Amino acid sequence: MVSFIDAVKICALRKPVTIKGRAPRSEFWWYYLAIVLAGFVFGLLSIIPFLGQLLYLAFTIFSIVTTFTVTVRRLHDINRSGWWIISVYLAFAVMFLIAAIGIVASSETIISLGFILGGGAASILYIVLLVFSVLPGTKGPNRFGPDPLAASAQPVPAAAAPAQPTAAPAPEAPQQPIGADGDFTKIEK
Numbered sequence: 001m002v003s004f005i006d007a008v009k010i011c012a013l014r015k016p017v018t019i020k021g022r023a024p025r026s027e028f029w030w031y032y033l034a035i036v037l038a039g040f041v042f043g044l045l046s047i048i049p050f051l052g053q054l055l056y057l058a059f060t061i062f063s064i065v066t067t068f069t070v071t072v073r074r075l076h077d078i079n080r081s082g083w084w085i086i087s088v089y090l091a092f093a094v095m096f097l098i099a100a101i102g103i104v105a106s107s108e109t110i111i112s113l114g115f116i117l118g119g120g121a122a123s124i125l126y127i128v129l130l131v132f133s134v135l136p137g138t139k140g141p142n143r144f145g146p147d148p149l150a151a152s153a154q155p156v157p158a159a160a161a162p163a164q165p166t167a168a169p170a171p172e173a174p175q176q177p178i179g180a181d182g183d184f185t186k187i188e189k
Contacts, residue, residue, distance in 0.1 A: 028070055
């Protein structure tokens, strides 16, 4: 299991733009908690006229990128393609496209239909992604890499390992007959 501090280090420092590999549930959820807490802090800083708003904008861009990448790696952990996250954005795009057609056609019915269909599809897909994020990861390696929890398992230190009985000495190699190597000077009389 990944700790809170380790999740922040992995997602924000080591892999902020990495979509390859896998992220276990603990890494994913601890990082989301860190983003929410940092969002409150940067939200408070945004009341400072220029610098605070600039910091908030930088944090927002950074958090969008890093949460996108950790979500893709989380999908990889359950052996799903990262394209699932794009499906939500595609549903929103369809919603706005239908609504734009309704605006051009001056039809409130088409606009409403766009928001109902696109928004409904996006909501369902968001719920599917939420369910995917709470599922346990694939045990062992999958097509996206090795199991991150198996790789993080610490080996037992040698001092703490139980004492092994001493093994019997290895048997000696069989002796070659005298003169088999072509050197007959070693022949004893």
